[in-house]
Amino acid sequence: MPSRKPSILVVGAGPAGLTAAIELRRRGFAPRIIEQDKGPHVESRAIAINPRSLDILQPSGATSRLLKRGIKLTATNIHGPRGVMIRLDLKNMPHKRRYMLALPQADTEKVLIETLGGRRMIEWNTRLVALKRGKNGNSATVMKAGRKRVIKADIVIGADGAHSTTRKQLGIGFAGAAYEHDWSLADIRVSGPMSDKELHAFDTRPELVA
Numbered sequence: 001m002p003s004r005k006p007s008i009l010v011v012g013a014g015p016a017g018l019t020a021a022i023e024l025r026r027r028g029f030a031p032r033i034i035e036q037d038k039g040p041h042v043e044s045r046a047i048a049i050n051p052r053s054l055d056i057l058q059p060s061g062a063t064s065r066l067l068k069r070g071i072k073l074t075a076t077n078i079h080g081p082r083g084v085m086i087r088l089d090l091k092n093m094p095h096k097r098r099y100m101l102a103l104p105q106a107d108t109e110k111v112l113i114e115t116l117g118g119r120r121m122i123e124w125n126t127r128l129v130a131l132k133r134g135k136n137g138n139s140a141t142v143m144k145a146g147r148k149r150v151i152k153a154d155i156v157i158g159a160d161g162a163h164s165t166t167r168k169q170l171g172i173g174f175a176g177a178a179y180e181h182d183w184s185l186a187d188i189r190v191s192g193p194m195s196d197k198e199l200h201a202f203d204t205r206p207e208l209v210a
Contacts, residue, residue: 006154013122017159018112022060036127045105051097062115070103075198131169
Protein backbone atom coordinates (compact mmCIF):
# COMPACT_ATOMS: atom_id res chain seq x y z
CA MET A 1 0.00 0.00 0.00
CA PRO A 2 1.37 3.44 -0.88
CA SER A 3 2.03 5.71 2.09
CA ARG A 4 -0.36 8.58 2.75
CA LYS A 5 0.83 11.97 1.62
CA PRO A 6 0.99 14.48 4.47
CA SER A 7 -1.77 17.07 4.73
CA ILE A 8 -0.41 20.61 4.31
CA LEU A 9 -1.90 23.94 5.35
CA VAL A 10 -0.52 27.15 3.80
CA VAL A 11 -1.34 30.26 5.82
CA GLY A 12 -1.31 33.31 3.55
CA ALA A 13 -2.02 33.76 -0.16
CA GLY A 14 0.58 36.37 -1.01
CA PRO A 15 3.45 35.63 -3.43
CA ALA A 16 5.29 33.40 -0.92
CA GLY A 17 2.25 31.29 0.00
CA LEU A 18 1.08 31.01 -3.60
CA THR A 19 4.54 29.95 -4.78
CA ALA A 20 4.71 27.30 -2.05
CA ALA A 21 1.27 25.99 -3.02
CA ILE A 22 2.12 25.92 -6.74
CA GLU A 23 5.31 23.96 -6.15
CA LEU A 24 3.60 21.53 -3.76
CA ARG A 25 0.81 20.83 -6.24
CA ARG A 26 3.36 20.35 -9.01
CA ARG A 27 4.91 17.63 -6.86
CA GLY A 28 1.64 15.83 -6.25
CA PHE A 29 0.54 17.32 -2.94
CA ALA A 30 -2.82 18.96 -2.25
CA PRO A 31 -2.17 21.91 0.08
CA ARG A 32 -5.00 23.80 1.67
CA ILE A 33 -4.58 27.58 1.45
CA ILE A 34 -6.22 30.11 3.74
CA GLU A 35 -6.08 33.91 3.48
CA GLN A 36 -7.58 36.43 5.89
CA ASP A 37 -8.32 39.01 3.17
CA LYS A 38 -11.48 38.78 1.08
CA GLY A 39 -9.56 38.50 -2.18
CA PRO A 40 -6.26 39.26 -3.93
CA HIS A 41 -4.53 42.57 -3.29
CA VAL A 42 -5.29 45.44 -5.67
CA GLU A 43 -2.40 47.76 -4.67
CA SER A 44 1.04 47.70 -6.25
CA ARG A 45 2.90 46.88 -3.00
CA ALA A 46 6.16 45.08 -3.85
CA ILE A 47 7.24 45.55 -7.46
CA ALA A 48 10.40 43.48 -8.01
CA ILE A 49 10.83 39.78 -8.80
CA ASN A 50 14.40 38.53 -8.65
CA PRO A 51 15.96 36.10 -11.16
CA ARG A 52 16.05 33.18 -8.71
CA SER A 53 12.30 33.46 -8.13
CA LEU A 54 11.76 33.30 -11.89
CA ASP A 55 13.92 30.16 -11.99
CA ILE A 56 11.80 28.49 -9.30
CA LEU A 57 8.52 29.36 -11.01
CA GLN A 58 9.58 28.36 -14.52
CA PRO A 59 8.59 24.65 -14.37
CA SER A 60 5.03 25.60 -13.37
CA GLY A 61 4.62 27.92 -16.37
CA ALA A 62 4.26 31.04 -14.21
CA THR A 63 7.52 32.62 -15.34
CA SER A 64 6.50 32.99 -18.98
CA ARG A 65 3.27 34.70 -17.87
CA LEU A 66 5.13 37.05 -15.56
CA LEU A 67 7.62 37.99 -18.26
CA LYS A 68 4.79 38.95 -20.63
CA ARG A 69 3.43 41.42 -18.06
CA GLY A 70 6.58 42.80 -16.43
CA ILE A 71 9.38 45.20 -17.32
CA LYS A 72 12.98 43.97 -17.33
CA LEU A 73 15.00 46.43 -15.27
CA THR A 74 18.64 46.41 -16.36
CA ALA A 75 20.12 49.02 -14.01
CA THR A 76 19.62 50.95 -10.78
CA ASN A 77 20.53 54.64 -10.55
CA ILE A 78 20.92 56.68 -7.37
CA HIS A 79 20.62 60.39 -8.18
CA GLY A 80 22.04 63.18 -6.02
CA PRO A 81 21.89 66.98 -6.32
CA ARG A 82 24.48 66.93 -9.13
CA GLY A 83 23.36 63.89 -11.08
CA VAL A 84 23.89 60.15 -10.81
CA MET A 85 25.96 59.21 -7.73
CA ILE A 86 25.76 55.43 -8.04
CA ARG A 87 24.85 53.19 -10.95
CA LEU A 88 24.45 49.44 -10.62
CA ASP A 89 24.45 47.65 -13.97
CA LEU A 90 22.37 44.50 -13.55
CA LYS A 91 23.70 43.15 -16.84
CA ASN A 92 26.80 42.14 -14.88
CA MET A 93 24.92 39.73 -12.60
CA PRO A 94 26.31 36.17 -12.71
CA HIS A 95 22.99 34.73 -13.86
CA LYS A 96 21.34 33.87 -17.15
CA ARG A 97 18.64 36.44 -16.36
CA ARG A 98 20.57 39.67 -16.01
CA TYR A 99 17.70 41.85 -14.91
CA MET A 100 15.10 42.34 -12.19
CA LEU A 101 11.52 42.00 -13.31
CA ALA A 102 9.31 44.93 -12.32
CA LEU A 103 5.67 43.99 -11.82
CA PRO A 104 3.14 45.22 -9.24
CA GLN A 105 2.42 42.64 -6.56
CA ALA A 106 -1.26 42.66 -7.48
CA ASP A 107 -0.38 41.49 -11.00
CA THR A 108 2.12 38.95 -9.68
CA GLU A 109 -0.53 37.44 -7.40
CA LYS A 110 -3.02 37.34 -10.28
CA VAL A 111 -0.58 35.30 -12.39
CA LEU A 112 0.22 32.95 -9.50
CA ILE A 113 -3.46 32.41 -8.72
CA GLU A 114 -4.11 31.58 -12.38
CA THR A 115 -1.20 29.14 -12.33
CA LEU A 116 -2.54 27.54 -9.16
CA GLY A 117 -5.96 26.98 -10.74
CA GLY A 118 -7.98 30.07 -9.91
CA ARG A 119 -9.40 31.88 -6.90
CA ARG A 120 -11.47 28.84 -5.93
CA MET A 121 -8.25 27.16 -4.78
CA ILE A 122 -8.00 29.60 -1.86
CA GLU A 123 -10.20 29.91 1.23
CA TRP A 124 -10.64 33.68 1.48
CA ASN A 125 -11.82 35.54 4.60
CA THR A 126 -10.26 32.81 6.71
CA ARG A 127 -7.97 33.98 9.50
CA LEU A 128 -5.65 31.88 11.65
CA VAL A 129 -6.24 32.63 15.34
CA ALA A 130 -4.46 29.77 17.10
CA LEU A 131 -2.02 26.98 16.29
CA LYS A 132 -1.09 24.00 18.43
CA ARG A 133 1.47 21.31 17.76
CA GLY A 134 0.72 17.77 18.86
CA LYS A 135 1.93 14.20 18.50
CA ASN A 136 -0.67 13.55 15.82
CA GLY A 137 -0.08 16.72 13.81
CA ASN A 138 -1.02 20.34 14.09
CA SER A 139 -4.34 21.91 14.99
CA ALA A 140 -5.04 25.28 13.40
CA THR A 141 -8.00 27.24 14.73
CA VAL A 142 -9.36 29.59 12.08
CA MET A 143 -12.06 32.22 12.03
CA LYS A 144 -14.42 32.49 9.06
CA ALA A 145 -17.73 34.34 8.87
CA GLY A 146 -17.61 34.88 12.64
CA ARG A 147 -17.23 31.19 13.40
CA LYS A 148 -14.26 29.24 14.65
CA ARG A 149 -13.29 25.85 13.31
CA VAL A 150 -10.26 23.60 13.55
CA ILE A 151 -8.15 22.42 10.62
CA LYS A 152 -5.86 19.44 11.14
CA ALA A 153 -2.61 19.39 9.17
CA ASP A 154 0.61 17.41 9.29
CA ILE A 155 2.56 20.42 8.00
CA VAL A 156 1.80 24.12 8.39
CA ILE A 157 3.57 26.71 6.23
CA GLY A 158 3.46 30.22 7.63
CA ALA A 159 3.41 32.68 4.72
CA ASP A 160 1.39 35.32 6.52
CA GLY A 161 3.80 38.24 6.38
CA ALA A 162 5.89 40.29 8.76
CA HIS A 163 3.24 40.17 11.49
CA SER A 164 2.83 36.41 11.07
CA THR A 165 0.30 34.82 13.42
CA THR A 166 1.87 31.45 12.61
CA ARG A 167 5.27 32.60 13.83
CA LYS A 168 3.86 34.20 16.97
CA GLN A 169 1.80 31.13 17.86
CA LEU A 170 4.92 28.96 17.61
CA GLY A 171 7.05 31.41 19.58
CA ILE A 172 9.48 31.96 16.70
CA GLY A 173 11.37 35.24 16.86
CA PHE A 174 11.75 37.74 14.06
CA ALA A 175 15.33 39.01 13.94
CA GLY A 176 16.03 42.49 12.62
CA ALA A 177 15.13 46.09 13.23
CA ALA A 178 12.27 48.32 12.12
CA TYR A 179 12.74 51.41 9.98
CA GLU A 180 11.37 54.26 12.08
CA HIS A 181 10.12 56.13 9.04
CA ASP A 182 6.87 56.52 7.13
CA TRP A 183 6.83 55.36 3.51
CA SER A 184 4.24 56.11 0.88
CA LEU A 185 3.54 54.19 -2.32
CA ALA A 186 1.63 55.74 -5.22
CA ASP A 187 0.82 54.69 -8.77
CA ILE A 188 1.48 57.73 -10.97
CA ARG A 189 2.38 58.54 -14.58
CA VAL A 190 5.61 60.43 -15.19
CA SER A 191 7.46 61.58 -18.27
CA GLY A 192 11.04 62.60 -18.90
CA PRO A 193 14.35 61.62 -20.50
CA MET A 194 15.10 58.68 -18.20
CA SER A 195 14.82 55.09 -19.41
CA ASP A 196 11.77 53.19 -18.17
CA LYS A 197 13.91 50.02 -18.24
CA GLU A 198 15.94 51.24 -15.26
CA LEU A 199 15.18 52.03 -11.62
CA HIS A 200 15.79 55.62 -10.49
CA ALA A 201 16.04 56.80 -6.89
CA PHE A 202 16.48 60.48 -5.96
CA ASP A 203 18.13 61.76 -2.79
CA THR A 204 16.13 64.95 -2.24
CA ARG A 205 16.86 65.22 1.46
CA PRO A 206 15.04 64.98 3.75
CA GLU A 207 12.94 62.94 1.29
CA LEU A 208 13.92 59.95 -0.81
CA VAL A 209 11.94 59.40 -4.01
CA ALA A 210 12.19 56.36 -6.30
